[in-house]
Amino acid sequence: MKPHRQPSSAARRIALFGLLLYALALLPLGMAVHYATHAALQRQIQANLLQLSDTLRSDYRNDGVRGVIQVMTRLHGAGPVPQGAALFSPQGQRLGGNIETVMPAPGWQRILLADPREGPDPALALVSVLPDGNRLVVAADLESLEVIDRTLLGMFLVTGIALLLLGAVAAWLLARYLQNRLAPLEATATAVMRGDLTTRARIGPAGDEFDRAAASLNAMLDRISALVGQLREVSADLAHDLRTPLMRLRHSLDALRTIDDPVRRYALIDRTVEQTEEVLGLFDAILRVSEVDSGTLASHFTTVDVSDLLTDLAESVAAAAEDSGHAIQAQIAPGLRLHGDRQLLAQAVLNLIENALRHTPSGCHIHLDARRQDGDLRIAVCDDGPGIPDADRDRVRQRFVRLDRARSSPGHGLGLSLVDAIARAHGGRLSLTDARPGLCACLELPLQEPER
Structure with a gap:
């Protein structure tokens, strides 16, 4: 049986890394403090010796050799470092003083002082040559400096x-804090992986990075x-919408087995082909919405003259509107251009106009308005028909959603979802508002700035 391996912890690694940096920072800091203190004491010793x-x-100038020797025998030196002095003849003979050493060369020197109890002690000495050739040695015992x-x-x-x-305690506390803050996020992610989409991460009152990450995670889970939920609804609606045409298709195929009359047989075949085209049209619409939603069409966008496009659309649907008893009016500002796909934009506006024609009674007016x-x-398509209730305006933009009164009319509930996807693909949005009476479907898209 393999031993249980403790899971890797980024929080622990961060804390240990911080502790390592802390330890590495202490070493040069201590060396710098030690060096600075030692240098300061040494400078003070040199100043005292001078x-x-x-x-x-x-x-020596005032009292001569005897007077200066009397002063030197009483020297000890102020502060923690003892000081002393000695006078030597030009031949190196010690004439007097309170330190025992061999006559050194002139200037600053490192010398050894004779200590009958502990042996030679290191010392720093300043050697001066006097006018008569004698040498004055003043020295400070460095043993005390070494003790310091x-x-x-x-x-x-x-x-x-x-x-x-x-620092280790602080690192441990930091690791515990990070683990405690990250644990709810990990628990939420684990619950989601197990299929529980209802669990949400706890958001604290601090509003820090962890709370913002938890809020983002919760928003993503929402x-x-x-x-x-939409996928389940779409699956149910798709199954519902496919069931009827597929059942009719099956009945038509079963009927073909029993019909001997060629005229009736060919008529049924034509109707079966129409039913097949209806099913294929549904799948084409689904694929079209998915293609637009994928966002891959933006690489093929070009400059589109929207004024010209909408003028052509208004003229092309005028006859169909007149045949259905509707009156369509267009008010299109000139010089409107944007970066997009001409075919998709035409499809979006055409869907809005067809929805207005299909879901409003004869005699209603439809207004197509485009402006900066x-x-x-x-781009607004408004009518004076029955409109859509406020509670349903967001829902009707979802795939396969059809209101009860629209069930009797042809369609699959994909028109507005396609328009919404086209608007988002162009960096805009679709809004549905009350026209009082009727509905106003408005596309708001970013314009292309005119070239100068």
């Missing part, structure tokens, strides 16, 4: 360990749930 050297040379360095290093190590422990409005192209 001051001491100046004082002893002044005493070790103390600082120890303090840094203790502080660094404490800070690392604090959209998915709506699409799944607020920087967009507004």
